[in-house]
Amino acid sequence: MMVYLNGQFLAAAEATISALDRGFLYGDGLFETVRVSRGRAFLAAEHLKRLRSGAAFLGIEPIPTDAELAMVWTELIRLNGVEEGVLRVTVSRGPGPRGYSPRGAGPATLLVTVHPLAVERGARPCWRVVTSTKVRGTGPRILCRFKTCNRLPQVLARAEAEAAGADEALILDERGCVVEGSSANVFWVMDGVLWSPGPEQGALDGVTRRWVMGHCRSRGWAVREGTAPVEEVRRAEGMFLTLSTLGVVEVREWDGRSLPVWPGVAELQGAFERALAEV
Structure with a gap:
């Protein structure tokens, strides 16, 4: 399984996040779960709008542009050969000093993963x-x-x-x-x-x-x-x-x-x- 982490496409086992990352330590971050249909992200604009709104509210930066994120997940979907699946975009405030204060933290950590759909397309559970x-x-x-x-x-x-x-x-x-x-x-x-x-x-x-x-x-x-x-x-x-x-x-x-x-x-x-x- 290939993932995208902070500018690189890597095997999942090789992707490492800082021990000081606030997403890991405090849940200080955001994510979006996006359906992939026929190799394309569904309702992508709406998901990105919510992600960007949340990042602005929390003061997490920098966040790639919508076009840059779309390029990332398009390539990741191709690398993993996923036609029907689930895309996850995770953004954390990044590494920072110990404690709840976000002062001095960053830059943001960006992780993108894609997973096969757990049920067959068209299934109605x-x-x-x-x-x-x-x-x-x-x-x-x-x-x-x-x-x-x-x-x-x-x-x-x-x-x-x-x-x-x-x-x-x-x-x-x-x-x-x-x-x-x-x-x-x-x-x-x-x-x-x-x-x-x-x-x-x-x-x-x-x-x-x-x-x-x-x-x-x-x-x-x-x-x-x-x-x-x-x-x-x-x-x-x-x-x-x-x-x-x-x-x-x-x-x-x-x-x-x-x-x-x-x-x-x-x-x-x-x-x-x-x-x-x-x-």
């Missing part, structure tokens, strides 16, 4: 989910607009799901309202209206989530951003998750209870697949 009992919220809402490198709440929630034999864990906020999955945004249907928590409710501002919301609105479907107590959401007419790697994933079971099948999920999955084919 149905997931079983559980409610996390260990994690409440995933951190300050001011950071929900970005994917930061500190993902410990998500790691704990996913481990809890796997221990329960489930595919994903739903995370609630401190009030007991549904926020998101450990690796996905969540949608549910109530009285014919699609609901999905966003950054104001403590959920990641997901790129695929925004794509799905835009598609739904173009179809004239009612879509609202918000959340609700878990007891209310359990009465939903259907539920699905959105994530960059798989697109739209239907939830068939939640905490051991079967959920209704909402017909719109199949249409969204088809639309996502068509969009991938047009990259």
Whole structure:
């Protein structure tokens, strides 16, 4: 496996990061996970926009231009021979003095990796989910607009799901309202209206989530951003998750209870697949 690290294409085993890198020590960095379809990055502009916005917010620099990053991952995809896969772009503040203060740190560390897709193209998995009992919220809402490198709440929630034999864990906020999955945004249907928590409710501002919301609105479907107590959401007419790697994933079971099948999920999955084919 070849990777790109700070200006060089290297075998993964040869790529080394400073022991003083703040991304490793504190999670002081950002990343983007991008779907690769037919050897090309899907929704690349939206991912880069979020990455650049996060870097500006955190004061991480320098960051290569969008064109430079695109050249890097295009070559990396070619070197690894990946047609259908997942691209990850990671940026940290770089090495710095000991302590939380970012003063004197840098330059930024840039790591780009690409991985084969875990499922076959066109597969439409149905997931079983559980409610996390260990994690409440995933951190300050001011950071929900970005994917930061500190993902410990998500790691704990996913481990809890796997221990329960489930595919994903739903995370609630401190009030007991549904926020998101450990690796996905969540949608549910109530009285014919699609609901999905966003950054104001403590959920990641997901790129695929925004794509799905835009598609739904173009179809004239009612879509609202918000959340609700878990007891209310359990009465939903259907539920699905959105994530960059798989697109739209239907939830068939939640905490051991079967959920209704909402017909719109199949249409969204088809639309996502068509969009991938047009990259």
